[in-house]
Amino acid sequence: MSKSVPKETSDAPAKNSPIIKIRNFDFAYGDAQALFDINMDIYEKEVTAFIGPSGCGKSTFLRCFNRMNDLIDIASIKNGEIGISGVNIYEKEIDVIELRKHVGMVFQKSNPFPKSIYENVAYGLRIQNIKKKSEIDAVVEECLRSAALWDEVKDRLNESALGMSGGQQQRLCIARALAVRPRILLMDEPCSALDPIATAKIEELIYELKKQYTIIIVTHSMQQAARVSDRTAFFYLGKLIEYGQTDQIFMNPNDEKTEAYISGRFG
Protein backbone atom coordinates (compact mmCIF):
# COMPACT_ATOMS: atom_id res chain seq x y z
CA MET A 1 0.00 0.00 0.00
CA SER A 2 1.40 3.35 -1.00
CA LYS A 3 1.84 5.85 1.78
CA SER A 4 2.98 8.62 -0.45
CA VAL A 5 1.55 12.06 0.05
CA PRO A 6 -0.12 13.40 -3.08
CA LYS A 7 1.93 15.82 -5.00
CA GLU A 8 0.95 19.33 -4.08
CA THR A 9 0.79 21.28 -7.26
CA SER A 10 2.69 24.32 -6.08
CA ASP A 11 6.28 24.56 -5.09
CA ALA A 12 5.79 27.17 -2.36
CA PRO A 13 7.22 25.95 0.93
CA ALA A 14 4.70 25.18 3.65
CA LYS A 15 4.53 28.05 6.10
CA ASN A 16 3.04 25.85 8.78
CA SER A 17 3.39 22.20 9.56
CA PRO A 18 0.69 19.61 8.83
CA ILE A 19 -1.77 19.00 11.66
CA ILE A 20 -3.92 16.49 9.78
CA LYS A 21 -2.51 13.74 7.59
CA ILE A 22 -4.89 11.75 5.43
CA ARG A 23 -3.53 8.58 3.89
CA ASN A 24 -5.15 6.20 1.39
CA PHE A 25 -8.57 7.07 2.71
CA ASP A 26 -11.56 5.21 1.24
CA PHE A 27 -15.06 5.85 2.53
CA ALA A 28 -18.42 4.32 1.59
CA TYR A 29 -22.11 4.58 2.29
CA GLY A 30 -23.07 0.89 2.15
CA ASP A 31 -21.94 -0.38 -1.24
CA ALA A 32 -21.55 3.09 -2.70
CA GLN A 33 -18.00 4.31 -2.39
CA ALA A 34 -18.01 8.07 -1.73
CA LEU A 35 -14.29 8.79 -1.35
CA PHE A 36 -11.46 7.11 -3.22
CA ASP A 37 -7.89 6.89 -1.98
CA ILE A 38 -7.62 10.40 -0.55
CA ASN A 39 -4.11 11.50 0.40
CA MET A 40 -3.42 14.97 1.65
CA ASP A 41 -2.00 17.06 4.49
CA ILE A 42 -3.93 19.87 6.16
CA TYR A 43 -1.71 22.60 7.56
CA GLU A 44 -1.93 24.14 10.99
CA LYS A 45 -3.35 27.67 11.34
CA GLU A 46 -4.29 27.86 7.71
CA VAL A 47 -7.64 27.89 5.97
CA THR A 48 -8.13 24.95 3.63
CA ALA A 49 -11.09 25.07 1.27
CA PHE A 50 -12.80 22.02 -0.24
CA ILE A 51 -14.52 22.78 -3.52
CA GLY A 52 -16.28 20.66 -6.10
CA PRO A 53 -19.70 20.03 -7.58
CA SER A 54 -22.58 18.65 -5.48
CA GLY A 55 -22.07 15.01 -4.62
CA CYS A 56 -18.30 15.12 -5.08
CA GLY A 57 -17.73 14.00 -1.48
CA LYS A 58 -16.38 17.22 0.02
CA SER A 59 -18.92 17.43 2.87
CA THR A 60 -18.63 13.70 3.50
CA PHE A 61 -14.88 14.13 3.76
CA LEU A 62 -15.24 17.12 6.09
CA ARG A 63 -17.43 15.10 8.43
CA CYS A 64 -14.76 12.42 8.62
CA PHE A 65 -12.47 14.76 10.59
CA ASN A 66 -14.66 14.68 13.70
CA ARG A 67 -16.27 11.33 12.91
CA MET A 68 -19.69 12.84 12.38
CA ASN A 69 -20.27 10.07 9.83
CA ASP A 70 -20.25 7.56 12.71
CA LEU A 71 -23.86 8.66 13.25
CA ILE A 72 -24.81 7.17 9.87
CA ASP A 73 -25.31 3.39 10.14
CA ILE A 74 -24.24 2.51 6.63
CA ALA A 75 -21.16 4.74 6.64
CA SER A 76 -17.84 2.92 6.77
CA ILE A 77 -14.13 3.48 6.35
CA LYS A 78 -12.93 0.98 3.78
CA ASN A 79 -9.27 1.77 3.96
CA GLY A 80 -6.71 4.28 5.15
CA GLU A 81 -6.50 6.64 8.05
CA ILE A 82 -6.84 10.22 9.20
CA GLY A 83 -4.16 11.29 11.63
CA ILE A 84 -4.62 14.41 13.73
CA SER A 85 -1.48 15.49 15.56
CA GLY A 86 -0.06 12.05 14.90
CA VAL A 87 -3.03 10.04 16.20
CA ASN A 88 -5.26 7.99 13.89
CA ILE A 89 -8.73 9.20 14.87
CA TYR A 90 -10.32 5.96 13.62
CA GLU A 91 -8.51 3.77 16.12
CA LYS A 92 -10.87 1.87 18.41
CA GLU A 93 -9.68 3.49 21.61
CA ILE A 94 -10.40 7.03 20.40
CA ASP A 95 -12.96 8.86 22.56
CA VAL A 96 -15.18 10.48 19.94
CA ILE A 97 -16.62 13.05 22.37
CA GLU A 98 -13.09 14.13 23.23
CA LEU A 99 -12.22 14.23 19.50
CA ARG A 100 -15.13 16.57 18.82
CA LYS A 101 -13.88 18.95 21.51
CA HIS A 102 -10.70 19.28 19.53
CA VAL A 103 -12.42 19.40 16.17
CA GLY A 104 -15.35 21.82 16.32
CA MET A 105 -17.94 22.15 13.62
CA VAL A 106 -20.12 24.89 12.18
CA PHE A 107 -22.94 23.82 9.90
CA GLN A 108 -24.59 25.19 6.81
CA LYS A 109 -27.68 26.30 8.69
CA SER A 110 -27.05 28.03 11.98
CA ASN A 111 -28.41 25.89 14.76
CA PRO A 112 -28.35 27.78 18.06
CA PHE A 113 -29.94 26.06 21.02
CA PRO A 114 -33.30 27.54 22.08
CA LYS A 115 -31.57 29.18 24.99
CA SER A 116 -30.09 32.58 25.78
CA ILE A 117 -27.11 33.91 23.90
CA TYR A 118 -25.02 33.42 27.03
CA GLU A 119 -26.14 29.84 27.59
CA ASN A 120 -25.41 28.88 24.01
CA VAL A 121 -21.74 29.67 24.51
CA ALA A 122 -21.64 28.43 28.10
CA TYR A 123 -23.20 25.08 27.16
CA GLY A 124 -19.99 23.35 26.20
CA LEU A 125 -18.36 24.41 29.46
CA ARG A 126 -21.29 23.24 31.57
CA ILE A 127 -21.20 19.73 30.06
CA GLN A 128 -17.51 19.70 30.96
CA ASN A 129 -18.67 20.29 34.51
CA ILE A 130 -17.18 23.76 34.76
CA LYS A 131 -19.35 25.56 37.30
CA LYS A 132 -17.42 28.63 38.40
CA LYS A 133 -19.44 31.59 37.13
CA SER A 134 -16.50 33.97 36.78
CA GLU A 135 -14.67 31.39 34.67
CA ILE A 136 -17.71 30.80 32.44
CA ASP A 137 -18.31 34.58 32.14
CA ALA A 138 -14.74 35.08 31.01
CA VAL A 139 -14.90 32.32 28.38
CA VAL A 140 -18.29 33.52 27.08
CA GLU A 141 -16.95 37.03 26.62
CA GLU A 142 -13.72 35.85 25.05
CA CYS A 143 -15.50 33.57 22.59
CA LEU A 144 -18.10 36.18 21.66
CA ARG A 145 -15.26 38.63 21.08
CA SER A 146 -13.38 36.08 18.99
CA ALA A 147 -16.54 35.57 16.94
CA ALA A 148 -16.81 39.36 16.41
CA LEU A 149 -20.17 39.34 18.17
CA TRP A 150 -19.51 40.78 21.62
CA ASP A 151 -20.18 44.42 20.78
CA GLU A 152 -23.50 43.51 19.20
CA VAL A 153 -24.82 41.33 22.03
CA LYS A 154 -23.07 42.37 25.25
CA ASP A 155 -26.18 44.19 26.47
CA ARG A 156 -28.59 41.37 25.74
CA LEU A 157 -26.75 38.22 26.69
CA ASN A 158 -29.81 36.81 28.42
CA GLU A 159 -32.08 37.21 25.42
CA SER A 160 -32.97 34.20 23.28
CA ALA A 161 -30.44 33.34 20.60
CA LEU A 162 -33.36 32.63 18.28
CA GLY A 163 -34.09 36.38 18.13
CA MET A 164 -30.75 37.10 16.46
CA SER A 165 -30.28 37.63 12.72
CA GLY A 166 -29.08 34.71 10.59
CA GLY A 167 -25.57 36.10 10.41
CA GLN A 168 -25.43 36.69 14.15
CA GLN A 169 -26.73 33.17 14.81
CA GLN A 170 -23.98 31.74 12.62
CA ARG A 171 -21.33 33.75 14.48
CA LEU A 172 -22.89 32.57 17.76
CA CYS A 173 -22.46 28.99 16.57
CA ILE A 174 -18.81 29.77 15.88
CA ALA A 175 -18.47 31.26 19.40
CA ARG A 176 -20.11 28.13 20.82
CA ALA A 177 -17.67 25.94 18.92
CA LEU A 178 -14.73 27.99 20.25
CA ALA A 179 -15.81 27.69 23.88
CA VAL A 180 -14.50 24.14 24.21
CA ARG A 181 -11.06 25.24 22.93
CA PRO A 182 -10.83 23.28 19.69
CA ARG A 183 -7.68 23.29 17.57
CA ILE A 184 -9.53 22.65 14.36
CA LEU A 185 -12.76 24.20 13.08
CA LEU A 186 -14.78 22.52 10.36
CA MET A 187 -17.16 24.75 8.45
CA ASP A 188 -19.70 23.22 6.13
CA GLU A 189 -20.93 25.99 3.82
CA PRO A 190 -21.23 28.42 6.73
CA CYS A 191 -22.40 31.32 4.55
CA SER A 192 -24.78 29.63 2.15
CA ALA A 193 -27.84 31.00 3.97
CA LEU A 194 -26.42 34.47 4.58
CA ASP A 195 -26.64 37.77 2.75
CA PRO A 196 -23.46 39.38 1.33
CA ILE A 197 -22.83 41.58 4.38
CA ALA A 198 -23.24 38.72 6.85
CA THR A 199 -21.07 36.59 4.54
CA ALA A 200 -18.37 39.27 4.54
CA LYS A 201 -18.44 39.34 8.35
CA ILE A 202 -17.98 35.57 8.53
CA GLU A 203 -15.12 35.78 6.03
CA GLU A 204 -13.46 38.50 8.08
CA LEU A 205 -13.92 36.29 11.12
CA ILE A 206 -12.34 33.31 9.35
CA TYR A 207 -9.35 35.50 8.50
CA GLU A 208 -8.97 36.46 12.18
CA LEU A 209 -9.60 32.96 13.53
CA LYS A 210 -6.89 31.33 11.44
CA LYS A 211 -4.31 33.06 13.61
CA GLN A 212 -5.32 30.61 16.34
CA TYR A 213 -7.18 27.78 14.66
CA THR A 214 -6.86 25.43 11.74
CA ILE A 215 -9.94 25.87 9.57
CA ILE A 216 -11.37 23.61 6.90
CA ILE A 217 -14.23 25.07 4.93
CA VAL A 218 -16.52 23.44 2.41
CA THR A 219 -17.98 26.00 0.07
CA HIS A 220 -19.90 26.09 -3.16
CA SER A 221 -18.72 29.63 -3.73
CA MET A 222 -15.46 29.57 -5.58
CA GLN A 223 -15.07 33.28 -4.96
CA GLN A 224 -15.30 32.58 -1.25
CA ALA A 225 -12.74 29.79 -1.45
CA ALA A 226 -10.45 32.13 -3.39
CA ARG A 227 -10.91 34.94 -0.89
CA VAL A 228 -10.55 33.13 2.42
CA SER A 229 -8.38 30.08 1.93
CA ASP A 230 -4.65 29.48 1.87
CA ARG A 231 -5.00 26.12 0.15
CA THR A 232 -7.73 24.65 -1.98
CA ALA A 233 -8.64 21.06 -2.70
CA PHE A 234 -10.82 20.23 -5.69
CA PHE A 235 -12.91 17.06 -5.46
CA TYR A 236 -14.77 15.36 -8.25
CA LEU A 237 -16.73 12.08 -8.08
CA GLY A 238 -15.18 11.23 -4.72
CA LYS A 239 -11.62 11.78 -5.85
CA LEU A 240 -9.18 14.48 -4.89
CA ILE A 241 -8.33 15.90 -8.28
CA GLU A 242 -6.00 18.71 -7.32
CA TYR A 243 -4.74 20.27 -4.11
CA GLY A 244 -2.42 23.22 -3.74
CA GLN A 245 -1.92 26.83 -2.76
CA THR A 246 -5.10 28.75 -3.48
CA ASP A 247 -3.22 31.26 -5.67
CA GLN A 248 -1.97 28.48 -7.88
CA ILE A 249 -5.24 26.53 -8.02
CA PHE A 250 -7.21 29.58 -9.16
CA MET A 251 -4.58 31.25 -11.31
CA ASN A 252 -2.89 28.30 -12.91
CA PRO A 253 -4.41 24.90 -12.10
CA ASN A 254 -2.57 21.86 -13.35
CA ASP A 255 -5.54 19.62 -13.99
CA GLU A 256 -7.92 20.33 -16.83
CA LYS A 257 -10.90 19.24 -14.70
CA THR A 258 -9.97 21.83 -12.08
CA GLU A 259 -9.60 24.43 -14.81
CA ALA A 260 -13.02 23.57 -16.25
CA TYR A 261 -14.72 23.63 -12.84
CA ILE A 262 -13.29 26.88 -11.52
CA SER A 263 -13.98 28.63 -14.81
CA GLY A 264 -17.60 27.46 -14.70
CA ARG A 265 -17.42 25.14 -17.68
CA PHE A 266 -18.84 22.18 -15.81
CA GLY A 267 -20.28 21.22 -12.46
Add this chain to the structure above:
Amino acid sequence: MKRFYQQELEDIRTKLVLIGEKAKEAANIATEGFLENDLEKLKRAIEMDKAIDQLEAEIDQESVRYITLRSPVSIDVRYILVAIKASHDLERAGDEAEKIALQAKKILSKDGVSGETAAIGTMNTLASSMMQDAITAFIEEDIELARDVIARDKEVNKLNKENFKFFSQGPESDRTENATHFQKIFISKSIERIADHAKNLAEEVIYLLTGP
Protein backbone atom coordinates in the same frame (compact mmCIF):
# COMPACT_ATOMS: atom_id res chain seq x y z
CA MET B 1 -16.56 47.37 6.24
CA LYS B 2 -12.88 47.21 5.39
CA ARG B 3 -12.06 43.78 4.01
CA PHE B 4 -8.95 41.91 5.10
CA TYR B 5 -7.55 42.00 1.57
CA GLN B 6 -7.89 45.80 1.20
CA GLN B 7 -4.21 46.09 2.04
CA GLU B 8 -3.35 44.20 -1.16
CA LEU B 9 -4.93 47.02 -3.16
CA GLU B 10 -2.96 49.55 -1.10
CA ASP B 11 0.25 47.65 -1.84
CA ILE B 12 -0.45 47.82 -5.59
CA ARG B 13 -1.15 51.55 -5.25
CA THR B 14 2.14 52.09 -3.40
CA LYS B 15 4.06 50.24 -6.12
CA LEU B 16 2.34 52.26 -8.82
CA VAL B 17 3.41 55.51 -7.18
CA LEU B 18 6.92 54.11 -6.78
CA ILE B 19 7.27 53.07 -10.44
CA GLY B 20 5.98 56.53 -11.44
CA GLU B 21 8.57 58.26 -9.27
CA LYS B 22 11.33 56.03 -10.60
CA ALA B 23 10.35 56.55 -14.25
CA LYS B 24 10.27 60.32 -13.73
CA GLU B 25 13.61 60.25 -11.92
CA ALA B 26 15.21 58.10 -14.63
CA ALA B 27 14.03 60.50 -17.34
CA ASN B 28 15.34 63.50 -15.42
CA ILE B 29 18.70 61.93 -14.69
CA ALA B 30 19.11 60.82 -18.31
CA THR B 31 18.32 64.27 -19.71
CA GLU B 32 20.43 66.02 -17.08
CA GLY B 33 23.29 63.66 -17.90
CA PHE B 34 22.97 64.70 -21.54
CA LEU B 35 22.69 68.44 -20.87
CA GLU B 36 25.48 68.42 -18.27
CA ASN B 37 27.80 66.03 -20.13
CA ASP B 38 27.67 63.74 -17.11
CA LEU B 39 28.37 60.11 -17.98
CA GLU B 40 27.80 59.01 -14.39
CA LYS B 41 24.19 60.24 -14.52
CA LEU B 42 23.66 58.48 -17.84
CA LYS B 43 24.92 55.25 -16.31
CA ARG B 44 22.54 55.63 -13.37
CA ALA B 45 19.58 56.25 -15.67
CA ILE B 46 20.37 53.07 -17.62
CA GLU B 47 20.72 51.06 -14.42
CA MET B 48 17.33 52.27 -13.13
CA ASP B 49 15.49 50.56 -15.96
CA LYS B 50 15.89 47.13 -14.40
CA ALA B 51 14.16 48.19 -11.16
CA ILE B 52 11.36 49.81 -13.16
CA ASP B 53 10.84 46.62 -15.20
CA GLN B 54 10.78 44.60 -11.99
CA LEU B 55 8.13 46.85 -10.44
CA GLU B 56 5.97 46.57 -13.55
CA ALA B 57 6.18 42.78 -13.40
CA GLU B 58 5.19 42.81 -9.71
CA ILE B 59 2.24 45.14 -10.30
CA ASP B 60 1.11 42.95 -13.16
CA GLN B 61 1.35 39.78 -11.12
CA GLU B 62 -0.35 41.24 -8.05
CA SER B 63 -3.12 42.75 -10.16
CA VAL B 64 -3.88 39.44 -11.87
CA ARG B 65 -3.87 37.76 -8.47
CA TYR B 66 -6.25 40.36 -7.07
CA ILE B 67 -8.69 39.98 -9.96
CA THR B 68 -8.60 36.19 -9.67
CA LEU B 69 -8.91 35.86 -5.92
CA ARG B 70 -10.81 38.94 -4.73
CA SER B 71 -13.55 39.31 -7.34
CA PRO B 72 -13.28 43.11 -7.50
CA VAL B 73 -16.15 45.20 -8.89
CA SER B 74 -16.81 48.88 -9.61
CA ILE B 75 -13.96 51.23 -8.67
CA ASP B 76 -11.85 48.32 -7.38
CA VAL B 77 -11.85 46.59 -10.76
CA ARG B 78 -11.13 49.91 -12.51
CA TYR B 79 -8.30 50.40 -10.04
CA ILE B 80 -6.75 47.10 -11.08
CA LEU B 81 -7.19 47.80 -14.79
CA VAL B 82 -5.59 51.22 -14.32
CA ALA B 83 -2.74 49.66 -12.35
CA ILE B 84 -1.99 47.28 -15.22
CA LYS B 85 -2.24 49.97 -17.91
CA ALA B 86 -0.45 52.70 -15.96
CA SER B 87 2.42 50.47 -14.90
CA HIS B 88 2.89 49.55 -18.55
CA ASP B 89 2.97 53.26 -19.49
CA LEU B 90 5.45 54.01 -16.74
CA GLU B 91 7.64 51.06 -17.71
CA ARG B 92 7.68 52.42 -21.25
CA ALA B 93 8.61 55.85 -19.89
CA GLY B 94 11.52 54.13 -18.12
CA ASP B 95 12.52 52.56 -21.46
CA GLU B 96 12.50 56.00 -23.06
CA ALA B 97 14.73 57.30 -20.26
CA GLU B 98 17.14 54.46 -20.99
CA LYS B 99 17.06 55.35 -24.71
CA ILE B 100 17.84 58.99 -23.90
CA ALA B 101 20.84 57.89 -21.83
CA LEU B 102 22.11 55.53 -24.56
CA GLN B 103 21.80 58.19 -27.27
CA ALA B 104 23.46 60.76 -25.00
CA LYS B 105 26.36 58.35 -24.40
CA LYS B 106 26.85 58.06 -28.16
CA ILE B 107 26.93 61.86 -28.48
CA LEU B 108 29.37 62.30 -25.61
CA SER B 109 31.61 59.54 -26.94
CA LYS B 110 31.80 61.35 -30.30
CA ASP B 111 31.82 64.99 -29.31
CA GLY B 112 32.72 64.89 -25.66
CA VAL B 113 30.03 67.47 -25.00
CA SER B 114 26.32 67.66 -25.78
CA GLY B 115 26.72 70.79 -27.89
CA GLU B 116 23.59 72.40 -29.25
CA THR B 117 20.56 71.16 -27.30
CA ALA B 118 17.83 73.41 -28.74
CA ALA B 119 14.63 73.05 -26.68
CA ILE B 120 15.49 69.65 -25.15
CA GLY B 121 15.98 71.11 -21.67
CA THR B 122 12.67 72.96 -21.79
CA MET B 123 10.90 69.86 -23.07
CA ASN B 124 12.31 67.80 -20.24
CA THR B 125 11.14 70.33 -17.66
CA LEU B 126 7.65 70.21 -19.13
CA ALA B 127 7.53 66.42 -19.47
CA SER B 128 8.87 65.95 -15.96
CA SER B 129 6.26 68.27 -14.46
CA MET B 130 3.55 66.47 -16.46
CA MET B 131 4.71 63.15 -15.04
CA GLN B 132 4.86 64.55 -11.51
CA ASP B 133 1.37 66.04 -11.78
CA ALA B 134 -0.07 62.86 -13.29
CA ILE B 135 1.27 60.93 -10.30
CA THR B 136 -0.12 63.58 -7.92
CA ALA B 137 -3.50 63.42 -9.69
CA PHE B 138 -3.50 59.66 -9.13
CA ILE B 139 -2.55 59.94 -5.46
CA GLU B 140 -4.94 62.78 -4.69
CA GLU B 141 -7.67 61.62 -7.08
CA ASP B 142 -7.61 65.07 -8.68
CA ILE B 143 -9.51 65.08 -11.98
CA GLU B 144 -8.78 68.75 -12.72
CA LEU B 145 -5.06 68.23 -12.38
CA ALA B 146 -5.29 65.18 -14.63
CA ARG B 147 -7.10 67.25 -17.28
CA ASP B 148 -4.44 69.94 -16.99
CA VAL B 149 -1.70 67.35 -17.63
CA ILE B 150 -3.48 66.20 -20.78
CA ALA B 151 -3.74 69.78 -22.05
CA ARG B 152 -0.02 70.41 -21.53
CA ASP B 153 1.00 67.58 -23.88
CA LYS B 154 0.47 69.82 -26.91
CA GLU B 155 3.27 72.15 -25.86
CA VAL B 156 5.72 69.25 -25.62
CA ASN B 157 4.64 68.00 -29.05
CA LYS B 158 5.17 71.48 -30.47
CA LEU B 159 8.67 71.71 -29.02
CA ASN B 160 9.51 68.27 -30.36
CA LYS B 161 8.51 69.35 -33.86
CA GLU B 162 10.65 72.47 -33.49
CA ASN B 163 13.58 70.35 -32.33
CA PHE B 164 13.14 68.03 -35.28
CA LYS B 165 13.18 70.97 -37.65
CA PHE B 166 16.17 72.49 -35.93
CA PHE B 167 18.29 69.35 -35.93
CA SER B 168 17.28 68.15 -39.39
CA GLN B 169 17.37 71.44 -41.24
CA GLY B 170 19.41 73.78 -39.06
CA PRO B 171 23.17 74.19 -38.55
CA GLU B 172 23.46 70.91 -36.61
CA SER B 173 22.46 68.95 -39.71
CA ASP B 174 25.48 70.19 -41.60
CA ARG B 175 27.87 68.19 -39.44
CA THR B 176 27.63 65.10 -41.59
CA GLU B 177 31.08 63.77 -40.71
CA ASN B 178 30.29 63.41 -37.07
CA ALA B 179 26.52 63.64 -37.07
CA THR B 180 25.01 63.67 -33.64
CA HIS B 181 21.87 65.46 -34.75
CA PHE B 182 20.10 62.13 -35.27
CA GLN B 183 20.78 61.22 -31.67
CA LYS B 184 19.42 64.57 -30.57
CA ILE B 185 16.26 64.02 -32.62
CA PHE B 186 15.87 60.63 -30.92
CA ILE B 187 16.37 62.22 -27.49
CA SER B 188 13.76 64.84 -28.28
CA LYS B 189 11.36 62.12 -29.48
CA SER B 190 11.92 60.07 -26.31
CA ILE B 191 11.07 63.06 -24.12
CA GLU B 192 7.97 63.61 -26.22
CA ARG B 193 7.04 59.94 -25.64
CA ILE B 194 7.58 60.33 -21.88
CA ALA B 195 5.10 63.22 -21.95
CA ASP B 196 2.69 60.97 -23.88
CA HIS B 197 2.96 58.34 -21.14
CA ALA B 198 2.29 61.03 -18.51
CA LYS B 199 -0.77 62.04 -20.54
CA ASN B 200 -1.90 58.40 -20.68
CA LEU B 201 -1.53 58.13 -16.93
CA ALA B 202 -3.65 61.25 -16.51
CA GLU B 203 -6.33 59.75 -18.80
CA GLU B 204 -6.25 56.58 -16.75
CA VAL B 205 -6.78 58.60 -13.55
CA ILE B 206 -9.89 60.15 -15.12
CA TYR B 207 -11.15 56.70 -16.13
CA LEU B 208 -10.53 55.45 -12.61
CA LEU B 209 -12.51 58.26 -11.03
CA THR B 210 -15.35 58.59 -13.49
CA GLY B 211 -15.72 55.11 -14.98
CA PRO B 212 -16.39 54.22 -18.61
